[in-house]
Amino acid sequence: MAIQDIFKTRAQSENWDLHDAGLKQQNETIEADVIIVGTGAGGGVTAEVLSQAGLKVVMIEEGGLYTSDNFNMDELEATANMYQESGGRSTKDGAISIFQGRTVGGTTVINWTSSFRTPPQTLDFWQKEFGIEDASQQQMAPYFEQMEQRLNVSKWAMPPNANNDTLKQGCEKQGWSWGVIPRNVAGCWDLGYCGTGCPTNAKQSMLVTTVPEALKNGASLYYRCSAHKLHFSEHKVDAVECRALKADGQTPTGITLTFKAPTIVLSGGAINNPGLLLRSQAPDPHGRIGKRTTIHPVNASLASMAHDVNGFYGAPQSIYSDHFQWQDRDGIGYKLEVPPLQPALSSQILGFHGLDLSEQMADLPNMQVVIALLRDGFHEGSQGGTVELDDGGKPILDYPITDYLWQGLKHAHYTMAEAQFAAGAKQVMPLHHDAGYAKTMAECRKMIDALPMEKHRERIMTAHLMGGCAMGGDERQSVVDNNAKFYQADNLYVIDGSVFPTSIGANPQLSIYAMALKQAKKLAQSLTSA
């Protein structure tokens, strides 16, 4: 049975205003009430709220328009089309692989649907350390509730797949706390290919929710349209200069589209927003743009199980453990989860090459992987990284891995292996260049003890990019104020994951939706009552 492409069907019947900038033959100037750069978690919610308030919104997206008709579960095609730098983004020294989206709907189109509220400890920390106002657990609750309803968030009711179940078994045997992950899906088929775009439209990404609603409300969408420069004059942004991109999504066609509006919102996400501000030589008297970019550094442990795991099928993430997240111990906290194990992603996670890789991949059906997501930004030993521009004007993240982080990564290796052995793993391998399989926990512990915790030996990755345009009450420490307004311009706002002053300590999408809803509502009110 063919599945209806919701986006295309609605676009036609509701006569949406869609523009492939790559097809434009001449330079154009476009005017609106509000320009929003980026259509992901922050941009989608903001577009919906502002268009509902009757404002003429134009959404700009550098990625292409890929919809369920394109989502054929082909990892290589999806990664090339819908990930930043076609999946090849990394930190400046190449030590950490970065997965981030670049498509209409942003990273929400290719994410794995885990939907956690911001932990109360994180909200408390922001209020105390950064002067973030009106963001207590109680004050944020209505925004979380509204977004949970809007995106159909609920705990995954199906049994976890064997990959997730191993984490659950391991936690139970170890006496560690664990929980079932809430997901933003409606009528999910449990396919497991969320990372390549949901072929059944079940994932409630921005592509099938807020972006369509904004278009129905009269917003316009320009895709393959990369905001290259903001033009500043007298405490204001006058125009957003954009480059139209060819179908490859990378090469400029030579056409320039200029967008003008009394209000500009940046929702390009972490790394990208600071990049745009730096390219534009935005005023930055305190040198804060791009600072405190946090990432939840992730390391992983591989287990070979005696039974089939088939971690490429089923909801990618349905079990988590916060047992090591907030406990009072000397060292960084981390969340335990599992990743989906489709072949291309698995080979990236494993990090092997050539014959080694092919030998490991032969065991794919029996493979189980646990990941630890470290909570950076809360301690003087983990202040995040800094975004800078490379010679071509592309943003690049310089992220120092401190002793504090190395210790956390090592600690996580012990606990991940303990969980896997407790769940019955035949053998376990910490994902590190110098590690091999260990058959017992004692053997594994000895191996981890000896592992050199060094760049390019330890396998580190991230899919959670936060900060770089930090929000806060003190202009000397922050980029935007408590209303998400850029401190150094009167009509520029930043609404997305780049405003968080630390990492979340949980997968970030729901934190972004709720904070965006709060900020966009305030902005709508101020613009419509002016």
Ligand SMILES: Cc1cc2nc3c(=O)[nH]c(=O)nc-3n(C[C@H](O)[C@H](O)[C@H](O)COP(=O)(O)OP(=O)(O)OC[C@H]3O[C@@H](n4cnc5c(N)ncnc54)[C@H](O)[C@@H]3O)c2cc1C
């Ligand atoms: C593989 C993967 C799995 C994930 N799984 C989960 C999960 O299960 N749960 C969870 O909570 N989080 C998950 N995340 C992370 C989550 O999806 C992101 O944190 C969130 O979408 C970020 O929202 P954002 O609005 O800050 O940016 P994004 O959603 O990334 O949106 C930014 C958009 O702006 C566009 N853009 C950037 N710069 C420009 C420019 N100059 N001009 C025009 N357009 C521009 C980008 O192309 C992009 O489409 C996952 C991420 C990945 C990569």
